[in-house]
Amino acid sequence: GNVMLAHKRVVKDQDYGFAGDVDAVNGSLLHNLLEQGLLPVLAPITHNGEGQLLNTNADTIAQEIAKALSAFYQVSLVYSFEKAGVLLDANDESTVIPVIDRTKYADLKEMGLVFAGMLPKLDNAFSALDSGVKQVIIGKAEDLSSLLAGESGTTIIHG
Known part of the structure; x- marks a missing residue:
């Protein structure tokens, strides 16, 4: 559902492989699902919009979702x-x-x-x-x- 888009972490001192950093969370989609009585269950796997799956820090995912939902709740x-x-x-x-x-x-x-x-x-x-x-x-x-x-x-x- 494109709940979250990310990009592959830029290599600086260390290459973290397919680690992702969050670019955007579709807070409206999450809000609509919650308003319909649905509870989204999300894993810390994101994608870059071009088919590449990325492993993203679960604490960061939780924070980004909380930030997006704070516009509604x-x-x-x-x-x-x-x-x-x-x-x-x-x-x-x-x-x-x-x-x-x-x-x-x-x-x-x-x-x-x-x-x-x-x-x-x-x-x-x-x-x-x-x-x-x-x-x-x-x-x-x-x-x-x-x-x-x-x-x-x-x-x-x-x-």
């Missing part, structure tokens, strides 16, 4: 994964940081406390907020109801 973006939230100590689930703003994020990066896969997740979170998404929460998949209630996980704020 109040959108909360929830990144759910195996950890309880953004942790001060990646090996200690009790060190969840309840709230992160841009200043705190910069400090955490400088101290080396957020790294690897958490970096694009947080970058995407701030991009979503900048584009009209109401809130972004990061936490454990099995805690979804408490995440949405603000009782667990990490909430990302503008700040």
Whole structure:
């Protein structure tokens, strides 16, 4: 249905193969499907409009969809994964940081406390907020109801 178009990531320092970067999301199509009571299920495979399939970061896909739907709805973006939230100590689930703003994020990066896969997740979170998404929460998949209630996980704020 051409929900999402992307392009092959430009080779700079490293060639990521068939990694895709999102160019556009058809928010109107998604909105129409939702209004008809249909729930689109999307995989992180995009295409370039010319038949080339591309592997696109799932967190980026979620952020781009949230941004597109924020034109129609109040959108909360929830990144759910195996950890309880953004942790001060990646090996200690009790060190969840309840709230992160841009200043705190910069400090955490400088101290080396957020790294690897958490970096694009947080970058995407701030991009979503900048584009009209109401809130972004990061936490454990099995805690979804408490995440949405603000009782667990990490909430990302503008700040």
